[in-house]
């Protein structure tokens with residue numbers, strides 16, 4: 001079941017950037033994916049090893065998610081945390097997720113953020129440089145090389 005029919009103010013974006021990345025219409029680094037969930041390497045790295053975990057199905061917020069999707073995303077978050085830990089050995093790993101424009105949601109497709117903390121602690125919510133897809137591809141290689149085997153999603157080819 002889900003909890004749709006909410007009062008949330010959803011950002012407008014047409015077409016959806018994440019759907020374009022998943023379809024290959026626009027280049028982006030996909031760390032891994034399966035039928036339910038995908039892991040992307042964001043070009044705006046707000047921490048060390050900053051990843052996005054999202055459902056493959058398009059819907060705007062946590063409230064429209066279905067139980068099996070939530071389970072898949074949480075399993076994937078835990079795997080991603082372990083992979084970031086193995087790759088970068090940070091003292092902290094942050095997870096955050098925003099619903100609605102006033103919560104600073106920018107793309108109307110549910111996504112969780114996960115990132116290792118920065119050298120000064122925490123994550124960076126100011127302007128950060130936008131990396132190239134080549135640079136995010138390198139981050140994906142570092143994470144996949146260190147990640148625990150048998151993750152919930154398969155490396156994207």
Ligand SMILES: [Zn+2]
Pocket residue numbers: 016017018019020057058059108109
């Ligand atoms: Zn979408």
